[in-house]
Amino acid sequence: MKTSRIAIAGFGGVGRATASLLLSRRARYRKVFGVDVRLLAVCGSRSGAKSPDGLEEEQLGTLENGLSGPAFIEESGADILIEAGPSDFRTGGPGLAYIRSSLSAGRDTIVISKGALVHSGRELRELSRGSGAILKLSGAAAAALPTIDLMEHSFKGCEVLEVEGILNATTNYLLDAMTTRGIGFDEALREAQLDGFAEADPRNDTEGWDTACKLLLLANFGLGADLAMDDLTVEGIQSLSADRIGAWRGQGLVPKLVGRLWSENGAMRAKVGIQTYSLADPFANIRGKNKAIRIVTDAMGETLVIGSGKEPLATAAAALKDLEHVLAVRAG
């Protein structure tokens, strides 16, 4: 039986969930693809674990210091890298070094963190083309919500005319709380932080950068554009007042933080900002931590998708969907 050797770089909540889900699906991989999938190595920023025969669940709890970095992954002998580290779109790090070395070596690479893809997307696409390594990014684009899948697979042959998405769960949760309960931004944020729904430094979400990153990935990897962050207009929800929301409520309108892609004079345009929707619009009813995307194509009209997967499991499942697509190609 063919063997497929996996390494996971980045071992916080998502990396850990991905490892466990992968191990639990080994029988499926043998049955469906005829492949013996082994988890050869995992690493966080400073420590890791490895085994040439494949790690088991009970070995994932205690990591050894010093086992980390692109060279550690290289030496593990993995055929496929799943990159699930923290993400900085202004530098691409720390994922960029892992992804770059992996694609250069011809290793199929499944990316969950957005930073490197936003920062160096063109370079990584070229590395992938050059070495023949497959580069997948479902977990980065909007996790369990199918987005690039739809453009690449379900709408194949159609021209995508417009995309509109509620792509960030934290801001949707905050806006939902502000709208339905009449509380202000600061109070909603404090509650969300206490409940673990918002980060200690929430600006990446609240200022719209996370939405902008996802939008950029949809444009560049789903629709063949070549946008940089500077090409986007990005506004967040941090300055939105309870009064403003109250006034909208009086008009039957619900605010959402939305990323939009559209074509103008043959060029792709992208924008992140607050849009308001009437109650009859499905976007007005995207609740709590749900996400949604609306895609308009020339021949299939408008399609709207609402996703509500639980994290970190949903993101892990999105990355392992990518893994199955890689296995299908490589085992074929």
Add this chain to the structure above:
Amino acid sequence: MKTSRIAIAGFGGVGRATASLLLSRRARYRKVFGVDVRLLAVCGSRSGAKSPDGLEEEQLGTLENGLSGPAFIEESGADILIEAGPSDFRTGGPGLAYIRSSLSAGRDTIVISKGALVHSGRELRELSRGSGAILKLSGAAAAALPTIDLMEHSFKGCEVLEVEGILNATTNYLLDAMTTRGIGFDEALREAQLDGFAEADPRNDTEGWDTACKLLLLANFGLGADLAMDDLTVEGIQSLSADRIGAWRGQGLVPKLVGRLWSENGAMRAKVGIQTYSLADPFANIRGKNKAIRIVTDAMGETLVIGSGKEPLATAAAALKDLEHVLAVRAG
């Protein structure tokens, strides 16, 4: 350049739209797949047209009597059949003869009509496996609404736990008119027939059979089940009174004709009937001729998709999505 030879059997509105869309995309097929796609033959129930060099748009208007039937398709030399004929799930005809002969000969087959797939799905799957011919059915399953795509591609690796769908546009349009305007079934039907939104004999839609057919295809082709129509409980909307709808409206409930799949004691169960939804449920807001599907999986939670493509273009585009997936395999 490789040539791909297409035949279309069934030449009503959908077959005709498929032919035109196919011809308009020939430059795309050359560019994306490196394939010269030619439409060698088209036929309705009694007449057709053929050309070994490929038909052009202006040749599709005048068909010649006698050019029809599975033997006509055989003799055309086509590599790929698109079957778009009328559909009878009680006999499988007339599509069944075309699809059977096509798959037996190893010809990749894209099916738009549901009848044969519902009537003889198992036989057709076995024929496909035996000859290596690809069998695709996006146009039959719910046209532009991605259904089997999601199960096979976007949720790959996940277990589908439950499916719920508003799969028939005509009944959704009728129920929507009855609910929002307080009119009875007979009046709504008469209006829909005048507007061309319902057929002269509407029972296939109104009694739930069309929904049941689509549900069966999702179960058997999307989820590997082996259900026959007798395994389904099927109820339609034909006996629904305006009073009943009024009473629901008083409770804030909206009725929809829904097909449901779920697992019970390891076996798949399927049912078509009226379900009511509260106004906050996205299903309550599926308007007019739109369709929707809600799929629950173990690892990605709940995903809801709403589609609103215009017919016959959307169905033609769904069939040609299948064609691109076939071209990708064959040209690869």
